[in-house]
Amino acid sequence: MTESSATHPLTSAQVKEITTKHTYGTWRKQKGWNPLHVTDAEGCYFTDAAGKKYLDFSAQLMCVTLGHKNPAVIQAIQDQAAKLAYVGPGWATDVRAELSSLLIEVLPKGLDKFFFTTSGTEANEAAFKIARMVTGKTKIISRYRSYHGSTMGSIAATGDPRRWAMEPAGKIPGVIFAPEVNCYKCPILHTYPGCGIACVEYIEHMIANESDVAAVIVEPVVGTNGVLIPPKEYMPRLRQICDKHEVLLIADEVMSGWCRTGKWFAMDHWNVVPDILTTAKGITNAAIPLGLCATSRKIAAYFEDHFFSHGHTYEAHPLTLAPAVASIKEMKRLNLLARANEMGGYLGEKLHGLKPKHPSIGEVRGLGMFWAVELVRNQKLKTPFNTPKQKIAGEPMLVDKVAARMMANGVYINSWMSHFVIAPPLIATASELDQGVAALDEALSIADSEIEH
Numbered sequence: 001m002t003e004s005s006a007t008h009p010l011t012s013a014q015v016k017e018i019t020t021k022h023t024y025g026t027w028r029k030q031k032g033w034n035p036l037h038v039t040d041a042e043g044c045y046f047t048d049a050a051g052k053k054y055l056d057f058s059a060q061l062m063c064v065t066l067g068h069k070n071p072a073v074i075q076a077i078q079d080q081a082a083k084l085a086y087v088g089p090g091w092a093t094d095v096r097a098e099l100s101s102l103l104i105e106v107l108p109k110g111l112d113k114f115f116f117t118t119s120g121t122e123a124n125e126a127a128f129k130i131a132r133m134v135t136g137k138t139k140i141i142s143r144y145r146s147y148h149g150s151t152m153g154s155i156a157a158t159g160d161p162r163r164w165a166m167e168p169a170g171k172i173p174g175v176i177f178a179p180e181v182n183c184y185k186c187p188i189l190h191t192y193p194g195c196g197i198a199c200v201e202y203i204e205h206m207i208a209n210e211s212d213v214a215a216v217i218v219e220p221v222v223g224t225n226g227v228l229i230p231p232k233e234y235m236p237r238l239r240q241i242c243d244k245h246e247v248l249l250i251a252d253e254v255m256s257g258w259c260r261t262g263k264w265f266a267m268d269h270w271n272v273v274p275d276i277l278t279t280a281k282g283i284t285n286a287a288i289p290l291g292l293c294a295t296s297r298k299i300a301a302y303f304e305d306h307f308f309s310h311g312h313t314y315e316a317h318p319l320t321l322a323p324a325v326a327s328i329k330e331m332k333r334l335n336l337l338a339r340a341n342e343m344g345g346y347l348g349e350k351l352h353g354l355k356p357k358h359p360s361i362g363e364v365r366g367l368g369m370f371w372a373v374e375l376v377r378n379q380k381l382k383t384p385f386n387t388p389k390q391k392i393a394g395e396p397m398l399v400d401k402v403a404a405r406m407m408a409n410g411v412y413i414n415s416w417m418s419h420f421v422i423a424p425p426l427i428a429t430a431s432e433l434d435q436g437v438a439a440l441d442e443a444l445s446i447a448d449s450e451i452e453h
């Protein structure tokens with residue numbers, strides 16, 4: 001009998017059987033799905049039904065920024081549920097006003113009108129609709145190595161292979177893709193700084209040749225697709241291009257926001273204010289689903305005299321807003337900005353230290369407490385271990401083998417294509433970071449044994 005069955009009517013085996021038989025496992029073939037039965041989580045660890053503890057080296061889906069079971073966040077949910085669990089989005093509430101005031105303090109200056117959703121996906125849907133309504137134009141430029149969400153509009157704007165299944169019929173029209181910024185493996189075969197940031201200049205070429213472009217959407221620091229950090233000239237230049245052509249700039253900070261990169265929002269690294277900023281995940285420490293679409297006053301002004309043609313039953317749901325208030329206050333109280341920089345620097349040093357030891361590491365890169373370790377079969381040619389086609393075909397991926405070994409050793413890491421995204425809760429201590437790096441160090445022998453000689 002498992003520990004969990006003492007307090008739960010089902011055995012752990014039954015929980016897993018019902019889960020896999022009757023619910024979908026996301027982004028995978030369903031056959032062979034064997035999820036861990038998680039029963040508890042606290043701080044930087046979560047626990048399975050057998051009582052084994054795992055270090056959460058990627059804060060689940062890069063979202064549990066304050067660590068699991070933050071008491072202030074839990075209290076806020078409980079208090080709000082008791083006070084006012086729900087009223088429709090047409091009413092004013094204390095919590096809506098309090099959160100709005102806090103958001104104005106932490107968001108890039110000038111973003112001061114908010115639409116609250118229940119996911120990052122819906123925040124991007126709102127952004128696209130707002131961009132189309134305000135500009136009267138249609139097209140959205142996105143980039144290949146990106147993820148913007150799973151519904152029709154946001155998956156259409158997703159550059160990575162999760163989009164493929166929806167093409168062409170299920171996809172909203174008007175999305176076109178620019179090359180991503182990737183100075184490790186440039187998609188247009190340039191080398192920084194001699195390139196003159198050709199990847200962003202090409203976006204201007206696209207806008208000029210497409211016409212009818214409403215917006216450009218970027219993850220300022222690309223998340224799941226490998227913590228890709230643009231050179232310092234990129235965002236200021238993109239801002240100039242967008243202004244020149246009257247195209248809106250949307251920053252998707254669903255993953256890169258909330259101190260993760262060592263600033264409140266990644267755009268702050270370049271002092272660039274987007275027209276629209278979307279976010280979710282860490283906004284409530286992931287304890288309740290909440291997304292945010294924040295717009296400039298100029299966009300807000302447009303809707304003074306135009307119909308705002310968008311809404312949800314659960315928009316500005318009081319229960320979703322209260323933990324966001326608590327999370328922002330906790331981020332400030334715990335000084336997570338300073339912590340992300342300090343401990344992120346420590347983590348980065350440790351990860352860089354792995355590179356000389358492991359021929360399978362192509363690059364270690366990161367910012368704040370947001371890191372990627374990219375694996376290659378061949379360091380010179382920068383050949384990834386697996387391809388997007390293999391991922392979609394459900395073939396075994398090398399990074400998943402490494403991640404499985406780490407799980408066996410009590411450390412969870414997010415793996416994707418040929419890299420890991422390392423983004424522990426920002427409260428992680430040096431010894432917790434050491435534990436994660438040591439597990440990666442050990443498991444990388446699997447990748448090292450499969451490199452090309």
Ligand SMILES: Cc1ncc(COP(=O)(O)O)c(C=O)c1O
Pocket residue numbers: 061118119120121122124147148149150219223224252253254255256280281
């Ligand atoms: C950059 C980015 N945008 C959008 C999304 C979609 O957010 P959600 O899963 O909350 O719908 C994600 C999710 O991982 C993301 O990383």
